[in-house]
Amino acid sequence: MRVLLQRVANASVSVDEECIGQINQGYLLLVGVKDTDTNEDIDYLVRKITNLRIFADDEGKTNLSLKDIDGDILSVSQFTLYADTKKGNRPSFVKAGKPDFASEMYDRFNEELRQAGNHVETGSFGADMQVNLLNDGPFTIFFDTENK
Template sequence: MKVVLQRVRHAQVAIEDQVVGKIGVGYLLLVGIENTDTTQQIDYLVHKIVNLRVFEDENQKMNLNLKQVNGSILSVSQFTLYADTKHGNRPSFTKAGDPDHAEKCYTLFNQKLQAAGIAVETGKFGADMQVDLQNDGPVTIIFDTDQA
């Protein structure tokens, strides 16, 4: 799995000009799945994301996690995280997970984030979405379970 995490002041996702997910302070997660991903990768990422300390404390040190700032997550599926751009000018997406497997993993990932006590909003798997955000910091962190 690959997840691009952006610390945001606010974010929203829309489909055909209809907002389907919206948060205030928290994380925008762009989530990519490959066919070899299992619940082990999902559990690893949920633990890392829920406990990640990238919010500032009273001393302006990145020392607080999402729960400590009462933050939320906007989770958006994004198969293009598995783009292969090594050959030619048109990316290949053959490393991206089969849609059925990827959707199951994406749904389970979001359910496990919610079970950890985090409010989670989502886009719609496979839809053409427009994402608006205000990155805070900016803070952007990339998780790749193949490199964990």
């Protein structure tokens, strides 16, 4: 699995001009799944994301986790994280998970984030979505379970 995490002051996702998910301070997660991903990958990502300390404490050091600041998560599926741009100018997406499997893994990932005590809003898997965000920092981290 691949997750692009952005620390945000706020973020929202819309489908057909209707807001379906919105958060204030927290994380925007762009989530990509491939067919060989496992529950172990989900567990790893949930643990890392939940405990990641990238919010400033009283001394301005990045020492606080999402829970410490009572932050939220907006999780949006994004198969294009598996784009292969090595040949030509048109990306290939053959490494992205098949929709049925990827949707199931995406749902399981979000449920595990919730079970870990996080408030999670989501996009709509497979939909054409518009994502708005105010990146805080900017602070962006890329997770790839092939490189744990």
